[in-house]
Amino acid sequence: MDRSHCYNPFVYLRDDNDVQRLVTNLFKSTTPxxxxxxxxxxxxxxxxxxxxxxxxxxxxxxxxxxNFAMVMEMLRAGDVDEEDNSPSPLDNLFFDLEKTDPDHIAL
Known part of the structure; x- marks a missing residue:
């Protein structure tokens, strides 16, 4: 983060609609x-x-x-080993969430 301008859009996420808007705008702005x-x-x-x-x-x-650095860390945690059928750390994170809160919006 040494070269970051320290802008963090997560700070502006007040409700679920803001999350939807952020993702929609991110995809629209990166699609020609x-x-x-x-x-x-x-x-x-x-x-x-x-x-x-x-x-x-x-x-x-x-x-x-x-922040988006953590999003990237979570994506890396989702990498799967094609020779190993065990769930990834990201899978386990969401399995645990489902056990504790099956109606969580992230699911």
Whole structure:
């Protein structure tokens, strides 16, 4: 973070609609105008994953961990070993959340 301007959009997330708006705007701003996906399923899946991660951080993480650096850390925790069928640390995080709060918005 030495070269960061320290802007953290998580600070401005007051409610669930703000989270939705952040993810929607992020995807719109990183997609070239007129570009269309061959399979929109993957675009939707990527948006849903990002929503789940941000909702998790917003409601479960301490304030100092509510940032995109932590989103990236969570994504790395989701890496799977193709030779090992055990769940990833990210899977376990969400399995635990489902046990304690099955109606959590991150699920």
């Amino acid at each position: 105008k007129g570009a269309q996906s061959n399979d929109p399923f993957w675009d939707t899946a990527a948006q849903m994953l990002l929503l789940a991660l941000i909702f998790y951080l917003k409601y479960e993480a301490p304030e100092e961990e509510q």
